Amino acid sequence: MIxxxxxxxxxxxxxxxxxxxxxxxxxxxxxxxxxxxxxxGVVPExxxxxxxxxxxxxxxxxxxxxxxxxxxxDGVAVTNRPGLVNALLVGVAAxxxxxxxxxxxxxxxxxIVAHIHASFLAxxxxxxxxxxxxxxxxxxxxxxxxxxxxxxxxxxxxxDDAAGEAFDKVARLLRLPYPxxxxxxxxxxxxxxxxxxxxxxxxxxxxxxxxxxxxxxxVLYKAFGQDMRPxxxxxxxxxxxxADVAAGFQRAVVDVLVKTTLRAVEQTGVSDIVLGGGVAAxxxxxxxxxxxxxxxxxxxxxxxxxxxxxxxxxxAVSGWFRLVAGESDGLDLDCHGRPVRAARV
Ligand code: KG4
Ligand code: ZN
Numbered sequence: 071m072i073x074x075x076x077x078x079x080x081x082x083x084x085x086x087x088x089x090x091x092x093x094x095x096x097x098x099x100x101x102x103x104x105x106x107x108x109x110x111g112v113v114p115e116x117x118x119x120x121x122x123x124x125x126x127x128x129x130x131x132x133x134x135x136x137x138x139x140x141x142x143x144d145g146v147a148v149t150n151r152p153g154l155v156n157a158l159l160v161g162v163a164a165x166x167x168x169x170x171x172x173x174x175x176x177x178x179x180x181x182i183v184a185h186i187h188a189s190f191l192a193x194x195x196x197x198x199x200x201x202x203x204x205x206x207x208x209x210x211x212x213x214x215x216x217x218x219x220x221x222x223x224x225x226x227x228x229x230d231d232a233a234g235e236a237f238d239k240v241a242r243l244l245r246l247p248y249p250x251x252x253x254x255x256x257x258x259x260x261x262x263x264x265x266x267x268x269x270x271x272x273x274x275x276x277x278x279x280x281x282x283x284x285x286x287x288x289v290l291y292k293a294f295g296q297d298m299r300p301x302x303x304x305x306x307x308x309x310x311x312x313a314d315v316a317a318g319f320q321r322a323v324v325d326v327l328v329k330t331t332l333r334a335v336e337q338t339g340v341s342d343i344v345l346g347g348g349v350a351a352x353x354x355x356x357x358x359x360x361x362x363x364x365x366x367x368x369x370x371x372x373x374x375x376x377x378x379x380x381x382x383x384x385x386a387v388s389g390w391f392r393l394v395a396g397e398s399d400g401l402d403l404d405c406h407g408r409p410v411r412a413a414r415v
Contacts (some may be wrong), residue, residue: 071144071394073387074132074168076125078206079153079181081105081112083124084382087136087143091275091390094191097376097383100124111238121160124175126358129164132382140172145398147389149382150178151406152209158405162257166401174228175398177389179337182210183222185346187391188384189370192373197342202334206327206355207347208234208249211280213334216344220391225334226278233323234349236282240289243303244312254316255352261313266292268278268322270329280326289319301396328362335368345372348379353363 072095086097102120106112133139148165150158162178169176186203190196202225203214211228231239234251241250246257271284290298293308293315308315331343343363349355350372358370360370377383392398 071390071392072138072145073393074143075382075384075385075389076129076161076165077181077184077380077382077385078121078145078157079127080157080380081117081374082380083121083128084380085125085128085132086382086386087132088191088383088386088390089327091387091394092190094383095138096132097381098128098132098135099376099381100128103249110242110248112154114156115118117154118156118160121157123162125160125164129168133167134338140168143172143174144243145175145389145393147177147179147373147385147393149181149184149385150403151180152408153181154376155405158407162403162405165300166403170401172345175393176401176403177392177397178399178403179385179392181385181389182212184217184384184388185378186214186222186344187219187388188346188373188377188381189371190387191342191377191383192371194371197344197369199342200338201344202331202338202375203344203346204327204331205347206233206345206349208232208238210347211327212283213278215334215338215340225338226280226330227249228280228282229273230281230283231286233280233282233327234347236286236323237349239286239300240315243290243293243300244308244315245304246316247313251349251352254320255354257313257316258320258354259313260366261311261315261317263314263317263321265314266310268318270291270322270326272326272330278330279362280330285322289315293297320352320354324352324358327355328358331359331360332366335363335366341368343368343370345370346378346384350378351375
């Protein structure tokens with residue numbers, strides 16, 4: 071089964087072709103980073119206009135790279151939740167147009183679940199179920215238990231900022247370019263995390279939740295002075311080298327993510343961890359999660375970096391699960407800006 075995947079949940083316009091939910095034939099991602107960089111974050115109006123311009127050619131290019139025509143596509147999968155609602159609308163409209171015009175089945179996909187399903191495209195093969203999945207992105211930091219590929223129970227989530235959001239905010243304080251995660255990672259390469267230790271905060275040992283806003287504030291006070299306000303800090307140089315601040319903050323976030331995920335593994339007794347979402351492109355996180363898991367005989371399944379940040383290949387995989395089960399949505403498919411919450415354990 072050949073599935074055309076479409077994603078426009080935030081600031082990447084993406085179209086992909088995946089065969090049988092396993093083989094990525096093409097994954098085209100049109101980044102809008104340059105359009106949003108001068109604003110220090112994503113501007114929804116600009117994002118949805120750019121999606122409108124980018125979809126025709128990204129879909130065309132995906133088909134070309136896969137050496138297929140629309141006649142050979144068996145179904146269309148599109149992210150319809152969660153995300154910037156006006157950005158989602160553009161992708162959903164494109165998907166509906168193709169599905170209607172070609173008489174193809176259409177399925178709406180949850181973007182967060184799609185980040186988990188990206189693991190089906192990882193080198194070394196998909197995870198063994200049951201497994202635990204950590205989704206770390208700009209909008210989410212959540213731990214799930216998956217008894218099967220299509221069932222997920224929320225084990226824990228951030229109570230304030232998402233990890234990616236914290237990276238983005240700390241980068242802005244340090245006047246590093248948007249998006250903040252890759253900038254912090256690059257700056258940290260020349261830094262010493264011991265030169266700027268950041269306290270690891272957690273909402274408690276009796277749960278699997280996260281909290282990053284305190285760590286972000288600790289960076290603000292330690293690097294710029296007690297009681298400093300973020301908007302004032304942006305005008306001055308930090309008291310410590312930026313590289314050390316970046317390295318210390320990155321190390322602290324990674325430590326908390328690894329420790330909490332391993333607690334989830336202990337509690338559920340699974341043998342596999344899935345890592346997904348934009349922050350999963352972070353090399354330190356990938357390495358430390360793998361090393362810590364290996365010591366316990368646990369496997370970490372993490373896709374290529376381009377399949378961790380937003381992409382439509384993961385959406386095609388996620389949609390494939392529904393399409394092979396004979397499911398489809400009508401042309402009245404809605405968009406939802408907020409996550410439709412999974413049941414908390
Ligand atoms: O999954 P994603 O592309 O979009 C959302 O669904 O949110 O994640 C984007 C987030 C941003 O906050 C970005 O700063 C972060 O992922 N990110 C990273 C890295 N690459 C992207 N964070 C840390 N290290 C990276 N290498
Ligand atoms: Zn995402």
